[in-house]
Amino acid sequence: MLKLVAVTGATGFIGKNLTEKLIADGYKVRALGRKYQPSNESIQWIQGDLGNSVALNYLVRDVSAVIHCAATVRGGSFKEFSDINIQGTRNLLEAIVQQPQSIRFLYISSLAARQPELSWYAQSKYLSEQALYQYSDRLNWTVFRPTAVYGPGDKELKPLFQSMRRGLLPVVSGIHNRFGLLHVKDLVAAMLCWLSSEKPVRGIFELDDGTPTGYDYQSLSDLVQREWRRPVRCISIPDPLIRGIAFLNLALSKLLRYSPMLTPGKVNELQHTNWVCDNTSIQHALPEWRPRIRLQDSLSEVI
Numbered sequence: 001m002l003k004l005v006a007v008t009g010a011t012g013f014i015g016k017n018l019t020e021k022l023i024a025d026g027y028k029v030r031a032l033g034r035k036y037q038p039s040n041e042s043i044q045w046i047q048g049d050l051g052n053s054v055a056l057n058y059l060v061r062d063v064s065a066v067i068h069c070a071a072t073v074r075g076g077s078f079k080e081f082s083d084i085n086i087q088g089t090r091n092l093l094e095a096i097v098q099q100p101q102s103i104r105f106l107y108i109s110s111l112a113a114r115q116p117e118l119s120w121y122a123q124s125k126y127l128s129e130q131a132l133y134q135y136s137d138r139l140n141w142t143v144f145r146p147t148a149v150y151g152p153g154d155k156e157l158k159p160l161f162q163s164m165r166r167g168l169l170p171v172v173s174g175i176h177n178r179f180g181l182l183h184v185k186d187l188v189a190a191m192l193c194w195l196s197s198e199k200p201v202r203g204i205f206e207l208d209d210g211t212p213t214g215y216d217y218q219s220l221s222d223l224v225q226r227e228w229r230r231p232v233r234c235i236s237i238p239d240p241l242i243r244g245i246a247f248l249n250l251a252l253s254k255l256l257r258y259s260p261m262l263t264p265g266k267v268n269e270l271q272h273t274n275w276v277c278d279n280t281s282i283q284h285a286l287p288e289w290r291p292r293i294r295l296q297d298s299l300s301e302v303i
Contacts, residue, residue, distance in 0.1 A: 005195065006059050008032045008050065008092065009069030013153045014108060017184045018067065018191060019043060025192065032059050032070065050088025056095035065104040065195055066096060073121060073156070074259035076250055081124035089128040097138045105141040106194055107132065108187075111180070111206060111275055113145055118272060119265025129204065140200035144190065147208040147277050150302055151184035156261075161302045164224045164232050171236045173271035175217045180208030180277045183293035190282065193289040205282035209291045214276035227296045243267055 005022055009015035010031035022029050029043040032055065037045040048055025050070060060066055072084045089107070096103050109125050112118065116126035132141045150157040163170060186209060194201055208214065215223075221232045246264045253260040283289060 004028045004030065004063045006030045006032070006063040006066040007069060008059075008067075009071065009108075011035075011037075012069060013151075013155065014149060014184060014187065015069040016153060017151065018069065018188050021185075021188045021192065027195075030059055030063060032056075050084060050091055053091060053095065056092055057098070060092075060096050060099055060103065062099075062101065063103060064101070065106065066092070067106045067108065067191060067195075068092060069108045071108075071110075071125070072259070074261050075120060076253040076258075076260055076263070078120040078123065080259060081120045082127075085121075085124035086128045086131065090131050093131065093135050093139070097135055103139070104195075104200055105132075105139055106191060107141065107143045108191075109143050109145045109204075111145045111147045111277065112269055114206075115269075115272060118268040119263070121265060122269060140202060142194060142201050143204040144187070144194075144282075145204060145206045145277075146182050146187050147180035147206070147214075147275055149182050149184050149187055151298070152301065154184065154302065158302060161299065164221070165228070165303050167230060167232055169217060169221050169224075169232050169234045171217045171234050172242050172267065173217075174273065175234055175236065177271070177273045178214045178216050179275040180211070180214040181295055182208045182291065183295075183298060186291040186293050189292070190286065190289045193286040196288075197286060201285045203281070203285065205285065206277040207279055207282050207291070208277035209293065209295065210279055211295075215295075223296055224299065227299050239271075 005027050007015055007019055007029055010019045011033050019029050019031060023042045031043055032046050032048060034049050036047050039045050046055050046059045075081045109129055112122035113125040113129055116123040129143050148157060190207060217234050221234050225232045246262050246267045249260045250263050
C-alpha cells in the first residue's frame, strides 16, 4: 500500500473530503495550504501555494503519490486561471520529477476540459492536462475528469439544491440539455482505488454517478418532487438576461478587484448541451470502483 500521499487543495471541497478518507484508511498525508495549520501524526501541513517551489519540493519529498486537487474556478481573465491551473500544475510537476523516487501522479481535472473553447476555466484545465504529456517519460500520471461534484462542504451546487427545496429550479439553458452528477464520496472512492491499484493507471478518465444518459432539468425536477413530495417548478432564465448579468459581473470584478464566478464563459459552460460521462473506461482500469451514491438518497444531506 502507498502510505505517504501528498495532496494539493486539501482545504477545498474535494481535497478536504479526500484527506479525511485517506487518514481514516491509514494513510499518512502531507498537504499544501496557503495558511498555517497545525500538523499531527496523521497529516503534515506545508504552508505555501503552487507558485512556491520550496514548499512544493517539501510537499513531494519521499512521497509515493501526489493527488493534485488545487485549482481556481473563479477568474476575471484567462491569466488568473492560467497562473494557478496551468503554471501551478507545471510547477508541481517539476518538483515531482526532480525527486529520486518513483511517484504516481493523479490530476483532478474537470469534464469542462472536454470543451476548452467554452471558457477560460475549461481552456486552463485542458492545457494543464496537456502539460502532463511532456512528462510522460518520467512520470506515471492519471487524469480524472469528474462531472459536477456535490456533497458535504460543496458551495457551488448547494444553492441550486436549496432553491429546489423552496420549489424553484432555475434553468439557464435548454430544459432538456443533459448533464452528469457525482457525489464527492464516490469521487474520493475512485481516488482510493487508484491509490491501491497494484499497477499504475495511465490515461484520462471521465466519471459520474452512472445514471444512464445523465439528467436534464426536467428529470431533476421530477426526481426532487418525488423525494421531497413537494412541487418544483422549472424557471427558464432568458439568455440575454443571464449573459447581461455575466458581462456586468465581469466588468464589476475588474473595477472592484474580485474574482467572479459568473462570467460569459461560465454561461457557455452552463448552456452546453451535453455534460454526460461514460464510466466504461475508468471501470475497466479500476474494476473495484463503482459509483454507489444516488442523488435521491443524498438530497437532504446536500442542503
